[in-house]
Every structure is written in structure tokens, then in C-alpha cells.
Amino acid sequence: MVIAAAASNITTDQQALLALKAHISYDHTNLFARNWTSSTSVCSWIGITCDVNSYRVIGLNISSFNLQGTIPPQLGNLSSLQTLDLSHNKLSGNIPSSIFNMHTLKLLYFSDNQLFGSLSFFIFNVSSVTTIDLSINGLSGEMPREIGNLPYLARLAFATNNLVGVAPVTIFNMSALKEIYLLNNSLSGSLPSRIDLSLPNVETLNLGINSFYGTVPSSITNASKLSDLELGVNLFSGFIPNTFVNMADNYLTSSTPELSFLSSLTNCKKLKVLILTGNPLDGILPKSKGNLSLSLEIILMDNCSISGNIPQVVGNLGNLLVLELGGNNLTEPIPITFSQLQTLQALGLTRNKLAGPITDELCHLARLHSLVLQGLNRFTSALPSTIWNLKDIMFINVSSNSLNVVIGLNFSRNNLSGDIPITIGGLKNLQQMFLEYNRLEGSIPESFGDLSSLEVLDLSKNKISGAIPASLQKLLYLKHLNLSFNKLEGEIPRGGPFANLTAKSFMGNELLKMLLLVIVLPLSTALIVVVTLTLKWKLIECWKSRTGPSNDGINSPQAIRRFSYHELLRATDRFSENNLIGIGSFGSVYVARLQDGMEVAVKVFHQQYERALKSFEDECEVMKRIHHRNLVKIISSCSNDDFKALIMKYMPNGSLENCLYSGTCMLDIFQSNVLLDEDMVAHISDFGIAKLLSGEDQLSIQIQTLATIGYMAPEYGTKGRVCTRGDVYSYGIMLMEMFTKKKPTDEIFIGELSLNRWINDLLPVSVMEVIDTNLLRGEERFFAAKEQILLSVLNLATECTIESRDGNGADMEDQRKRNSKWTVEN
Numbered sequence: 001m002v003i004a005a006a007a008s009n010i011t012t013d014q015q016a017l018l019a020l021k022a023h024i025s026y027d028h029t030n031l032f033a034r035n036w037t038s039s040t041s042v043c044s045w046i047g048i049t050c051d052v053n054s055y056r057v058i059g060l061n062i063s064s065f066n067l068q069g070t071i072p073p074q075l076g077n078l079s080s081l082q083t084l085d086l087s088h089n090k091l092s093g094n095i096p097s098s099i100f101n102m103h104t105l106k107l108l109y110f111s112d113n114q115l116f117g118s119l120s121f122f123i124f125n126v127s128s129v130t131t132i133d134l135s136i137n138g139l140s141g142e143m144p145r146e147i148g149n150l151p152y153l154a155r156l157a158f159a160t161n162n163l164v165g166v167a168p169v170t171i172f173n174m175s176a177l178k179e180i181y182l183l184n185n186s187l188s189g190s191l192p193s194r195i196d197l198s199l200p201n202v203e204t205l206n207l208g209i210n211s212f213y214g215t216v217p218s219s220i221t222n223a224s225k226l227s228d229l230e231l232g233v234n235l236f237s238g239f240i241p242n243t244f245v246n247m248a249d250n251y252l253t254s255s256t257p258e259l260s261f262l263s264s265l266t267n268c269k270k271l272k273v274l275i276l277t278g279n280p281l282d283g284i285l286p287k288s289k290g291n292l293s294l295s296l297e298i299i300l301m302d303n304c305s306i307s308g309n310i311p312q313v314v315g316n317l318g319n320l321l322v323l324e325l326g327g328n329n330l331t332e333p334i335p336i337t338f339s340q341l342q343t344l345q346a347l348g349l350t351r352n353k354l355a356g357p358i359t360d361e362l363c364h365l366a367r368l369h370s371l372v373l374q375g376l377n378r379f380t381s382a383l384p385s386t387i388w389n390l391k392d393i394m395f396i397n398v399s400s401n402s403l404n405v406v407i408g409l410n411f412s413r414n415n416l417s418g419d420i421p422i423t424i425g426g427l428k429n430l431q432q433m434f435l436e437y438n439r440l441e442g443s444i445p446e447s448f449g450d451l452s453s454l455e456v457l458d459l460s461k462n463k464i465s466g467a468i469p470a471s472l473q474k475l476l477y478l479k480h481l482n483l484s485f486n487k488l489e490g491e492i493p494r495g496g497p498f499a500n501l502t503a504k505s506f507m508g509n510e511l512l513k514m515l516l517l518v519i520v521l522p523l524s525t526a527l528i529v530v531v532t533l534t535l536k537w538k539l540i541e542c543w544k545s546r547t548g549p550s551n552d553g554i555n556s557p558q559a560i561r562r563f564s565y566h567e568l569l570r571a572t573d574r575f576s577e578n579n580l581i582g583i584g585s586f587g588s589v590y591v592a593r594l595q596d597g598m599e600v601a602v603k604v605f606h607q608q609y610e611r612a613l614k615s616f617e618d619e620c621e622v623m624k625r626i627h628h629r630n631l632v633k634i635i636s637s638c639s640n641d642d643f644k645a646l647i648m649k650y651m652p653n654g655s656l657e658n659c660l661y662s663g664t665c666m667l668d669i670f671q672s673n674v675l676l677d678e679d680m681v682a683h684i685s686d687f688g689i690a691k692l693l694s695g696e697d698q699l700s701i702q703i704q705t706l707a708t709i710g711y712m713a714p715e716y717g718t719k720g721r722v723c724t725r726g727d728v729y730s731y732g733i734m735l736m737e738m739f740t741k742k743k744p745t746d747e748i749f750i751g752e753l754s755l756n757r758w759i760n761d762l763l764p765v766s767v768m769e770v771i772d773t774n775l776l777r778g779e780e781r782f783f784a785a786k787e788q789i790l791l792s793v794l795n796l797a798t799e800c801t802i803e804s805r806d807g808n809g810a811d812m813e814d815q816r817k818r819n820s821k822w823t824v825e826n
Contacts, residue, residue, distance in 0.1 A: 012077055013057040014042045019074035026068035026090075028773055034783060049083070056080035063109065064088040071115075073098045085109040087133070092116070100126055111135040111157065119144060119163075127151060135159040135181060143187070145170050157181040159206070167212075173198045183208040183230060190214035195223060206230040213237070232275060259283040259306075275300040277324070284308035294319055302348065303327035315340040326350040326372065336361050346370040374423075410434040412458070413751075417441065420464075425450045432456040436482065439747075440464055444483075449474045458482040460508075468493060468512075484508045563638045563647055568592060568602055575604065582655070591650055599650045600635060604643070630681075651676055656738070732756070732800025739793055741772035756801040759794055767791050 021036045035046045042057060043050035049059030057078050067089040076098025078084075084102070087109040094117040095110065105126050111133045118141030119134075130152050139161040147156070148170030156171065159181040166189040167182065173192075178201050188211040192198050195217050199205070202223060208230040215238035216231065259281055272295050281304040296317055306328040314323075315337025323341070326348045333356030334349070344365050350372045358373065408431060409424075416438040424433075425447020432455060440462040448457070449471025455478060465487040472478070473496035481501055485508030492498060492506060492513065506512055571592035572579045582589040587605040594600065633649040653676030733744055736755050742748075744755040759770050771790050776783060 010042055010055055010057075013080075014038065016074045016077040017042065017045070017048070017057070017060075019072040023072045024067050024069040026066075028066055029768060030773065030776060030783075031065070051080065054080065058104075059083040061085040062089070067091060071096055071099070075099060076101045078102060080104055083107045086113065087111040089113055102126065103128065105129055107131045109133045110137065113137055115139065118142075119158075125149070129153060131155040133157040134161070137161055139163065142166075143168055143171070147171055148174060150174070152176055155179040158185065160184040163187055175200055177202055178225075179204040181206045182210065185210055188212060191217055191220075193217050194219050199223065200225075202226055204228040207234065209233040211235055215239075232277070258286045262286055271296055273298045276304055277301065278303050280305050282306075285311055287311050287313055297321045300324045301328075306330065310335055312337045314338070317341065319343055322346045324348040326352070328352055330354055333357070334359055334362065338362060339364055341365060342367070344368055348372045350374050408432040411438070413437040419443075420445055420459075422447045424448070427451065429453050434458045435462070436460040438462050443467070444469055444472075446471050448472060451475065452477075454478055456480045459486065460484045462486050464488060467491075472496070473498060481505050488512045563636050565638055565640065565643055567594075568638060568645065568647075571595075571600075572602060592647075599652075601632075601648045601650045603646045603648060605645065728800045732797040735793060735797040735800070739772060739775065739790060739797070740770050741774075756798060760798045763791070763794055763798065767794065770794070 017036065018038065021032050024032060027033065031046055042048060043055070047060060047062040048057055049061070050056065051058045058080055060078065060081060061083065063085045064087070069091060070093035071086070071091060073096040076096060079102060081102045082104050084099070084105060084107065088111070090113060091110075092114040095115055099108075103126060106128055108126075108129060108131065112135065114137065115134070116138040119139060125146075127150060129150055131154065132150075133155065135157045136159065139158070141163065142165035143158070143163055145168045147153075147168060153174060154176055156177060156179070160183070163182075163185040165187065167187045169189075169192065171177075171180065172195060175198075177199055180199075180202065181204070183206045187207075190213060195202075200223075203225050205226065206228070209232070211234065212231070213235040216236055220226065220229065262285070274296065275298070277300045281301075283305075284307055294317070297319055298321060299317075300322070302324045303326070306325070308330065309332040310325070310330060312335045315335060318340065320341050321343055322345060324346070327350065330349070330352040331354065334354060336359055338344075338347075338359070339361035342365065345367050347362075347365075347368065347370070351374075354373075362368070362371070409427075410432070412434040413436070416435070417440065419442030420435070420440055422445040424430075425445055428450070430451050431453050433451075434456070436458045438461075440459070441464065443466030444459065444464060446469045448454075449469060451457075452475070454475050457475075457478065457480070460482040461484070463486065464483075467490035468483065468488060470493050472481075473493050475497055478497040481497065482505055484504070484506060488506070488509040489511035490513060569575065571594050572590045575588075575590055579590045579592070580588060581591050581601070587603050590602045590604065592600050592602045632651065635647045635649065637647060638645050655676070733755065736759055737743060740755070740759065742755060746755070749755055749758065762770050767787065767790060771794075775790060776786050
């Protein structure tokens, strides 16, 4: 009978869990489909804990699986459950009331989901519960008084919801409570006058970002176990009690001009954080501030109407990480004792009345990454040359001061973001500015045209957009300009220093209208090969199509003919948007349906590229001489003074990028492509115009390669040598992109982290973390086989992208040579 009862109970638990599985609408890892099956024991399922004696489910923890779906009422049938953790997912809907039939429940975690509805009083009938965390959801309504019925509750967290009304007094009269998190709601009410007696064991009380009002009770000082008090952004008023708190953005004042409450904090030996931002303290900093706890790490007292000077004794706070005193009325110079703050990471003194020089001592704070001194200060003389000692600096702002000499700025290879400050244009003596390899956005300020002494400007590898300001033509001393790999658009100025610049200064800006084009032609052993060809500057009417045997009909007698402009106009319905299939840097591509039924692609070159159009004859001649099974076939061309186009074989399945990154097209592991024909065979298209390097009608063997960023083999940058072994590297990168659905230029790959290094670090243990999960869709019984195939493909890709060990690339090329042979044979 006992065995039968146990079997019945575990069957009930299994059915409850399978109901939860059925309510999961999205599981990106597919773990539940593979693991939670009726053919295996419930106690072996992922996230499940069973009691070894009763053989009942006592723990359910599926936190952080990125699950979407709802919570079924059947989950309440887990009548022996003690721990329920569904946190950090995307579950939605209401919390079913059946959950609160679990009278054995102790830990309830639903935090960080998308649950909504009002709080049910049923939750407070589970008397055994010790932890309730429903933070970061969309719960609404008032907090019920029945919360006081939970005698063992030690942690209560309703932070970041939509709760309203007066917080019930019962929550401040629960002796077992240690942690209360109610921040970021719309709760109101006042605190009890003897909070130390009603919450004798409280360690954390976080009521920030609500509408609590009244005075802060002085008895809070007697709460001997309280270590974290957050009351910021409320409506508290009156004097600040002599305690350590975060009471930012209230209406608190000091009882004395010297902010005496700070002196009382000298006895708080474990004090780490002091936040008083936004309170009208209206006083001066006492000298005793330097006697505060040596464990103090953060002081935020900005916008507090503090006047006077910064006491020298602040230098005694040797463990300080952040000091923010901005928006006050502080005067006199920065104390030289700041040099003692060797752990300081962020210093904010903006919008004060500080004067004198920016001291050299600031430049010896080795860990400083944010220095903000701008606005209404009166710092004078030059920035100290030692400012470049700040190796970890990520943000510095000294604008709107009286600095008169800055000759160089180098903030390259950081994580700077946002717009470039226009105030930089006021640095008349600036000669060099390096801001490359950051995340800067917005446009290049027009004020840069006022940097009359500028010789070097490098803004490359950012996200800068808009047009290049015409004002830069005034920079007569500018010798080096690098704006490459941004999002610039429009025309490149022609005057001033721009007359002597090459296209290398502007490459990687797809919408930029270049007057000088320096582009290489990609081909492939498997997908990509880089070829360089010479140019002639001539105009032609049109050229005859290539000849030679073919099996696809493109080079049949019917296809070998000229195309007139009017014929193309009719076949594309006057180049209508309905027939537009792609827009590139130098032209638009349309599908054309000819009268004989043939479909072709017509690439129409943009007319603004005047010099490029003059080379049209040479590019056509180039196309005639190139034959490769993975190149899009060029059928013919059409050209006159106002129109130039190439007619190419039409690829009905579009591009690799469309298939990888569109929501309507997905590839499985048996398909690969760049541009796809009707049989999903890969082809390369969109040929560029090559750089003239070695005379007419000759190929340049040694080149400085300007291949697509992210796909180029490392040795190209040092040797510039084009070879099939380098193509294997590009092939490996393309494999990685297809099977992970991540571009090598994805913004997650910064610094030393690249696509191939990311994959190499995670394989073979974490193959599921890198692959595109769409590749595993289909029948479950083939899952393991598919996973092994993917691992093999990614291993091949990492071998194809092996990096040099001896620095000269020899071993790398030899290894890729072997991989190239394997690739061709297989």
C-alpha cells in the first residue's frame, strides 16, 4: 500500500510538471523538450529535487532559463514542495491561487518576470514561508494587511512593481523580518516612531523611490542590526538623524551649519555608503569628515547646497571608490591630499566654484576611470602632462573652464559612448586627437573646424553618423585623418586637406559617397578570394558578353546579346521599387523579367560616382576574364552617358544575410550560402573596382589588402599576400557566422574578443551557447546527431582560423594549407 501511494504521489507530481512544460511557449535551449519526458524519472529531470524517503518533489528551480509562457494552476498539486524558484525568466499572466495550497512552501521566488494582477491574500496563509520575492514584475493594487500572518517570514521583496496605497503597518511589526525591499513602487505612509522595537532583527530596509512621508524616526539609530537603509526619492522632511542612511532626493536639512550629523558618523566603523544627493543641507563640510569610517567606499552628496572648501582630511578616506560633490557651491582649489585616494575610481566636482590649477596629484590616481570637472568651475592654466598616466580613464570632462593649453587628447581603445562634446572645438592649441576604438555616436561637431592647429584626427572604429562637416576644410595643418568604419554618409569635402587624402581614410562607411574608390574584389576557393585588377579611365557604350560552354542557358545563343536601356526600363517596370532586390554602396539591383521569359538581375550604378563610372569599361573587361563556379555570371552590360548597368544571372533565393538575419527565413544545418541560386548553391556578387597599383593590364601579386573587416586573415595586414591559404581563414569565419548567426563585427566583440576567439573559448563544452538554435529544430531523435555535426563544423572553422604562434604566420599558413586540402576534398 505504501509503495502504491508513493507511485500515485509521484504520478501527480509528474502530471503537474508536464502541465508546466505544456505552458512553456518558448525554450531557447530546448532543454525541457529533451529532458522532461514521461519515459524518465521525475527525480532525474533538470531543476527537480526529490525527497529520498517520500519520493516526492520538494524543490523546483528553473531560474534563468529565459523561458516564456504562463504558470498553470496544476502546479499547485505539488503538495510537498518546499522551494519554488521560477525567477529571471519571461513568464507572464497571473499567479494562480492554487500555488498557495502548498502548505509546506518555504521559499517562493517569482522575481524578474512579467507577471501581473493584484496580490492575493492567499499568499499570506502559507504560514511556513520564510522568503517571498516577487520583485521586478507588473503586480498592482495594495499590499494586504494579512502579510502580518506570516510568523517566520525573514525576507519580503516586492521591489519594482506597481503597488499603491499606504503600506500596512503590520509589515513594520514582524519580529522575524530581516530584509524588506519595497523600492520603486507608489507606496505611501509614515514610519513607526519606534522602528527599532517593531523590527528588532531588520538588517536591510529599502523603501526608496516611493511616496513615504513624515520624519525619519531617530529610533532607527537603535536598530542594532541595521546595516543597509535606503530611503531615497521619497517625501521625508525634517532634520537628518545621526545615522548612516541613503536619503537622497528628499527634503531633509541639517540642524547646524557644519552638518554635524556627519560628525556623528565617525562611530559607524562599518559604514560603506553615504548618499544624501538632492537634499537642501545648506551647510559646510566639517573637518571631522576625514575621521569617518575607513571602510567608507561611496560618498554621494551632489546638489545639496554645500558651500566652503573641501577639507584636506578627505584624503584620509583611503578606501574611497566614488566621491560625488557636484552641483554645490564649493570654492578654492582641489586639495593636494587627493593623491592619497589611491582606490578612487570616480570623481565628480562638476558645477561648483572651484578655482586654481588641476593638480598633478589627480593624475597619479591609478584606478581613476571617470573625472568630471566641467561647468562653472574656474580651473586655469594647462592640463598637466601627467594626465596621460591615467591608463584606465574612460571618461573625462573639463569643459567650460579656463584651461588655455591642451595640445593632445588620446582616449583611444576605451568604452567611451555618447556624442562628441562640441566644446572640444574651443581647444585652439590642440594638435593631436585620438578617439578611435570607442562607441561614440552622433555627428562630428562643426566646431572641429575651429581646431586651427590640428595635425592628426582619428575617429575610426566608432558609430559616428551624419555628414563630414565642411568646416574641416579649414584645417590647413591636418596631415592625417582617419574616419574609417563609422556610419558616415553624404559627400566627402574636396577642399583643404581633403585634396591629399586617400580612400583609406573613409573606408567602412557604406553610405559615404567616395570620390576616390579603393576596393578589392572578393573571390573564393570555397567562398571568398581577394583579387586585384588594374583600371583604365574610359567610357564605353557596352561590351559583348563572355563566350564559352555552359549548361545553364545563360551563355546560350539567345543570351549572348546586347541590352538596350529601354529594354531594361520595360523589364523592370521603369526600375520600380517592387522590383528592387538590393541596395549596395555603389548601385541598386533590380530583377528584370524579359519578354522571352528569362529573369536576370540588373545592377544600376549610382550616377554620383563620376570617377567610378569612367572606369566602367575596365570593370566590364575584368568580369569577362574571371571564371569561377562560385561567382555570379555576368551576362552583359549597358552603358551611355547617363546610365550604366551590369546584367547578371538572377539568384532567386537572395543573400546569406537575408537568410541568417531575417525573421522569415531560417537555414538548417544542411544549407550554406552567400548569394543563393535556385539549388541553394553559393555565389559571390557585388564586384568592386580594384586599386591601380602596378601598371596597365597586370595583376598585382603583393598588395595592401583592404578586404571586408572581420573576414580578413591576420597575415594580410602585415604581408599583404593573397593566397588560397588565407581564403581558408575567411571560409572559417563565414562558417562561424552561418552556424552561430553572429557577424564578426557584432558589437559584443570588442577589445581582444573576436568571433573565432569567442567560439574557441566555449568549445567543446558549451556548444549550445554559441550555435544558432534554429539549426536544431526538427525531430527530437536526431538532436544528438545534429549537435555532433555542429561541433565538428565549428571545430573545422576554428582550425581554419588558427592564429600564428611564431609571429610570422608561417605555421598558421601551413596549418591552413592542410585545412584547405581537407575542405576541398570534403
